[in-house]
Amino acid sequence: MSVLIDRIGSLVTNDPELGRGPLGVIEDAALVLADGAVQWAGPRSATPEAAAGERFDAGGRALVPGFVDSHAHLVFAGDRAREFAARMAGEPYAAGGIRTTVAATRAATEAELDATTARLVAEARRSGTTTIECKSGYGLTVEDEARSLAVAARHTDEVTYLGAHVVAPEYADDPAGYVALVSGRMLDACAPHARWIDVFCERGAFDGDQARAILAAGKARGLVPRVHANQLGHGPGVQLAVELGAASADHATHVTGADVDALAAGDTVATLLPGAEFSTRAAYPDARRLLDAGVTVALAADCNPGTSYTTSMPFCIALAVREMGMTPDEALWSATAGGARALRRTDVGRLSPGARADAVLLDAPNHLHLAYRPGVPLAAAVWQGGERA
């Protein structure tokens, strides 16, 4: 089963050996997909003779790699629209709002959680997301966290155990007891469903020592750390992420020079989540400072019902360009190849031979339109594993 995508006005491969600049852009291009993977990418004039069963005419429009959204909280019930409205009327955001969603999630059936997750994954795909990570974190009991991860695992391979989202309400007076639960019995129940372990390391959630203990326990069970770090204020999260070899430090909004140096020297990706700053009316992270220091930057949507209820990677690209000092090229790279780095994947985030056939046709002549035309549904067609999604 092969498809020739022909007459591509501008093809972003993210492979500098195939085209112009860091994005490896090829004008007047063609792409051959076969058996779920990219078989060939190059200028139309060089399209292989044997190419294609099926031919798709891109009509001169742009084709980019499917977006890799490396940070999402999709297993939940209820919404927090009223909290959002109150915040827009002047009330500040605090980590405790998560508990509202915890109560609703515990009360929901597994079928309801599954339906919400499926709906959001499909919504993300419609705007071009072909790889999405998904966290637990709204159950906060052994059974509810394991149930959330089992739901997530039906929709993605990138499943993250986030029992340490906030201290469960039952443990409000015994946070040490909750840390022991998350690192012990809850971890035992959750590890079989997950690839990653995450901690919300923030004032009001978990401090550096608690986060280190939980992440170390997860590592001992074969999970790879990622950290919610430095979202609401300065703290130990970013440097802890680097110290523990985390794949990603997520948010990285309030960072010191030492934090930036640590990221630049280590292998940990800084994953910026501008939907959160947008939805909490907070100051954006300084992507320019991180990029100029040599840090690998990813962009993700952070879809969650409290602080960033969007699945749109194009929206995040537009915010990153308008508000965070990224160029349109950098923002697209971070939303595709950067997300792949944050998930330690080499098979997604690019459109070069051997990559998974995940691609987005934009209703635009080139990828600059992603930031230039904010809020517009530009994804005209999406391929996931070679299939039209």
Ligand SMILES: [Zn+2]
């Ligand atoms: Zn998050």
